[in-house]
Amino acid sequence: MLVISAKSGQLGNRLLLSANFMAFASENNFTVINPAFEEYADFFSSTYQDFLCCYPSRPFSIAGNKWLRKYYYNINRYLAESGRFNTINIKRDYPFSWSNSTSITQELKSQSINFFQGWMFRDGWFIDDISNLQKHGEKIRAYFQPLKKYQLNVEKLISNIRSQADVIIGVHIRHGDYQQHQNGRFFYLVEDYLKVMESAQMLFSNKKVTFLICSNQRQNDDFFQHLSYIYGNNHIIEDMYSLAECDYIIGPPSSYSMWASFYGERPLYMIRDVNKMLEIEDFVHFYQWQGVFHYNEDWSKSFWEWTH
Known part of the structure; x- marks a missing residue:
């Protein structure tokens, strides 16, 4: 499981970040949980009824509200920084890319919760991962259909x-x-x-x-x-x-x-x-x-x- 536990930028950055995680998850059979999408979740059909902002979408989910989403985000921030789970920090000194970040992908634990924090995929920083975005673009666009x-x-x-x-x-x-x-x-x-x-x-x-x-x-x-x-x-x-x-x-x-x-x-x-x-x-x-x-x-x- 991949958990986006820190906020990066505003709407456009959060969408691009989410899309890159979703494409990577589709390629590698992971689930994505995105509590950091809390302010924007109520705008989209797939996240409106799911306070976890889970991808792939689950057949049964719990609707969220602003208070619940904020509380859940804060819990995840605490867990990510507690040292109890695998937390991967993305530094800002170079563009992050799944395809070129072997050290990052090696840190992933497939049978565990992986928290991610740091500024990722901002503007052009995802450029090496465009092929996966293209491959899974239809699913990503369907997920982010507005209400x-x-x-x-x-x-x-x-x-x-x-x-x-x-x-x-x-x-x-x-x-x-x-x-x-x-x-x-x-x-x-x-x-x-x-x-x-x-x-x-x-x-x-x-x-x-x-x-x-x-x-x-x-x-x-x-x-x-x-x-x-x-x-x-x-x-x-x-x-x-x-x-x-x-x-x-x-x-x-x-x-x-x-x-x-x-x-x-x-x-x-x-x-x-x-x-x-x-x-x-x-x-x-x-x-x-x-x-x-x-x-x-x-x-x-x-x-x-x-x-x-």
Whole structure:
């Protein structure tokens, strides 16, 4: 049994982390318990009725609530740090990969509980394990289907846009926390996003392009008046899964838009140069990502440089 006993990042990171554990478990006949998914469990059909957040899903489970999930997470944190069980700590000084971490996999005890803590699979850190994500992608996507009410809201939004557009390009404008994240390395002004959007629109000169704008901060309508656009529903799940339904996705390096690309199997352009004139080949499917990791002794300054 593999237990994710420590939280890493926000929604996108937790989903990618969970997906990598699920793919590894499928390959090696393990069960995954994910108490660290507690804040987001109530959004998804498979975890809504299971406070353990177990994969594979069990035929019988106990529904959770916020109090129960938090209590269970705290218990697992205590057990992981108690020294009574096999606890595997993933260091932050290099990208973690199941395929390249022989020492980690050798620590696993197949007939025991294995607690995991540490920052894993953040953004590009899972890049060596993409083949397993692809192999088990259908099961992972089925597990992380949102509740029906969120699906219906997404369907309504996308249907409305498709009735008026030939091409939908989702744009993830990440402001708020990105102004401080890695000293603002990936914080782009609205004017910068506009350059990229206008360049993308030129790729479809003979078609009606509508942009679906999703952001963690309210945007000024005046910037977008010369474009055909619509805002997302301003809901953490509905925006992510609406991006997954677009034909193309644009965003800064972020696990949020990367999950949308994975879930919807849609090509993503991860912004690295706001002045670049886009080509259609710049939109890359999730399984085609390539990158180089730049290590820094100050882990917060380590980053992935996406090369494709």
